[in-house]
Amino acid sequence: MTLQLREVSFRIDSKLLLSNINISIQPAKIVSFIGPNGAGKTTLLRVASGALSAPGVTLDSKPLKALTPEGRARKFAFLNQSSELNFPFKCLEVLHLGRIPHRTSRRCNERIVEEVINSLSLDKLVDRIYTTMSGGEKQRVQIGRILCQVWDNIDSAFVFFDEPTAELDLAHQLRFFDTVKMLAARGASISLVLHDINLASRFSDELILLKSGKILAIGSPREVVTRANIRDAFSVQAEVHHLSCRPIVQANSVIKD
Amino acid sequence: MSINKAVKFILLIFFLVAWSVFSLSVGAAKVSIPDIFAVLQGSKVDNLQSLIIMELRLPRILLAIFVGAGIAASGAAIQGLFRNPLADPALIGVSSGAALFGALYLVFIGVFFQALYGLALSAFLGGLLTTCLVLEVGRRDGTISAMLLAGVAINAIAVACIGLLSYISSDVQLRSVAFWALGSLGSADWNNIYIASLIPLIIIALSLESARLNAITLGEAEALHLGVSVRSLRVRIILLTALAVSIGVALTGVIVFIGLVVPHLVRLTMGSTHQTVIPASALLGGLLLLVADTAGRTLVAPAEVPVGILTALIGGPFFVFLIMRSKGSLGI
Numbered sequence A: 001m002t003l004q005l006r007e008v009s010f011r012i013d014s015k016l017l018l019s020n021i022n023i024s025i026q027p028a029k030i031v032s033f034i035g036p037n038g039a040g041k042t043t044l045l046r047v048a049s050g051a052l053s054a055p056g057v058t059l060d061s062k063p064l065k066a067l068t069p070e071g072r073a074r075k076f077a078f079l080n081q082s083s084e085l086n087f088p089f090k091c092l093e094v095l096h097l098g099r100i101p102h103r104t105s106r107r108c109n110e111r112i113v114e115e116v117i118n119s120l121s122l123d124k125l126v127d128r129i130y131t132t133m134s135g136g137e138k139q140r141v142q143i144g145r146i147l148c149q150v151w152d153n154i155d156s157a158f159v160f161f162d163e164p165t166a167e168l169d170l171a172h173q174l175r176f177f178d179t180v181k182m183l184a185a186r187g188a189s190i191s192l193v194l195h196d197i198n199l200a201s202r203f204s205d206e207l208i209l210l211k212s213g214k215i216l217a218i219g220s221p222r223e224v225v226t227r228a229n230i231r232d233a234f235s236v237q238a239e240v241h242h243l244s245c246r247p248i249v250q251a252n253s254v255i256k257d
Numbered sequence B: 001m002s003i004n005k006a007v008k009f010i011l012l013i014f015f016l017v018a019w020s021v022f023s024l025s026v027g028a029a030k031v032s033i034p035d036i037f038a039v040l041q042g043s044k045v046d047n048l049q050s051l052i053i054m055e056l057r058l059p060r061i062l063l064a065i066f067v068g069a070g071i072a073a074s075g076a077a078i079q080g081l082f083r084n085p086l087a088d089p090a091l092i093g094v095s096s097g098a099a100l101f102g103a104l105y106l107v108f109i110g111v112f113f114q115a116l117y118g119l120a121l122s123a124f125l126g127g128l129l130t131t132c133l134v135l136e137v138g139r140r141d142g143t144i145s146a147m148l149l150a151g152v153a154i155n156a157i158a159v160a161c162i163g164l165l166s167y168i169s170s171d172v173q174l175r176s177v178a179f180w181a182l183g184s185l186g187s188a189d190w191n192n193i194y195i196a197s198l199i200p201l202i203i204i205a206l207s208l209e210s211a212r213l214n215a216i217t218l219g220e221a222e223a224l225h226l227g228v229s230v231r232s233l234r235v236r237i238i239l240l241t242a243l244a245v246s247i248g249v250a251l252t253g254v255i256v257f258i259g260l261v262v263p264h265l266v267r268l269t270m271g272s273t274h275q276t277v278i279p280a281s282a283l284l285g286g287l288l289l290l291v292a293d294t295a296g297r298t299l300v301a302p303a304e305v306p307v308g309i310l311t312a313l314i315g316g317p318f319f320v321f322l323i324m325r326s327k328g329s330l331g332i
Helices: A041-049 A069-075 A091-097 A106-119 A135-156 A170-185 A197-203 A227-234 B003-025 B033-041 B047-082 B094-109 B116-141 B144-168 B171-182 B190-196 B198-207 B210-216 B220-225 B230-252 B258-270 B274-298 B307-326
Strands: A003-012 A015-025 A030-034 A057-059 A076-079 A158-162 A189-193 A206-211 A214-219 A236-243 A246-254
Touching: A003 A041, A015 A041, A015 A214, A030 A041, A030 A170, A030 A197, A041 A076, A041 A158, A041 A189, A041 A206, A069 A076, A069 A135, A076 A135, A076 B220, A091 A106, A091 A135, A091 B210, A106 A135, A135 A170, A170 A189, A170 A197, A197 A246, A206 A227, A214 A227, A227 A236, A227 A246, B003 B033, B003 B047, B003 B258, B003 B274, B033 B047, B047 B190, B047 B198, B047 B210, B047 B230, B047 B258, B047 B274, B094 B116, B094 B144, B094 B230, B116 B144, B116 B190, B116 B230, B190 B198, B190 B230, B198 B230, B198 B274, B210 B220, B210 B230, B210 B274, B220 B230, B258 B274, B258 B307, B274 B307
Parallel strands: A030 A189, A030 A206, A076 A158, A158 A189
Antiparallel strands: A003 A015, A003 A057, A206 A214, A236 A246
């Protein structure tokens, strides 16, 4: 299954947030959207996931809009940066929320939740109350929830993360990307919005560099993360090194206009 | 459902039935429990006792249970919809909006058509309007505190308008308008019960939205990604809760804090999924209002304390306690 965006533009009122975006999101691949604040990364993620609807988004050449909300929810899972959940749900109950779009039996749902708990090692958290957990623990539970949403058809699933590592410490970041790699290995398409170029470069198969709603560069991390691209996108002077074939950026100074 | 949860549900139902029987027996005139069962079976023909049980106490008990259940279940659903454990139909102005429209009906139209249905309908309109207004404020500003503040303003406006109405109304009207400000079950009769019997249907309809309400507690964007059509869910919940609350207001006046406190107690003891919270809140809300009303009419018998005063006296401090305990984690 391939998610295709062809000549996609998106505007709110008269403001053009995305213009002429052409990308395709493939199974078993990790794609990261990078770029400065306000470049349209999150908007692009929302358009691609169907949360915002725009013409030109197709799933296997059928318009994404043709899917019912429930049908889409069975294939597409989306994790926002932070959750607003402030009711004292048990972690186990939060995981079960991922099964809402499905009409599967209770036994099947319990099996899926159990499998997700095992694969993310959430067993210590299941009986805890969500509102009493730390940021990192909440994040793990939320990731578990969206995995429960697409676990039974993971090889044809699209999983979207909006700045998933923003509030995570180093260990949690690494653990998060282990999960992402595991999902991709099982055939899921992963799309991420990341602020940290080095994380994006290290863990992505493909990078999409956005500026002012346009694609500035697209390709492998080596092709996208270059001095020139970083300068054009972020207006900073940066050094680019390479560590085991992955580029690393060190920003040195802001370019004054 | 776990065994633990099932036991708690059974306990709730048991207490509800037991307290109903107790409430039938106590009051200005005591009726023994064997006499109650005799009257209920129709085998007892003591006119006075049968009148007290069948025409006074039984409708009043049913009304307390229905209205308490309706307010508490609505509170649970509204808290889920607004993603705020502190939302309450009375707190955000729905009840007072309904009361104002009810009072308007009584003073201006009720002179010509003294019909209970018109009163209920008018209260429903008021409740619906205020819910939509509060929701719109919340949507524009995007914060829950804006919504609660709007509720404070609506409450003040409604109380002021009801006060103004009291200047232009006759003595009889004044008495019924004043009755709203306090909330009382004293006017219960079988006609009230016929209207109130809509409430169990509304509670069932709310229960059917449980999974979608669970989804929306994660946030509206998350609910969309779980395949929930947030807009239509919001319309359904608003209509259903406005109807339940307005029926309650039309029949008993404004009863505060049941809608806030009860879902909270349920979450504390039985968990937060709406599959549990809505039916358990209904049962506990019915039970609490019944207990409060029984206390209200026996404490100072033969006079009685309007039940709204009791729920406010108990619920108010509890609410302050909740706010202090939450230490800013409630998102307001």
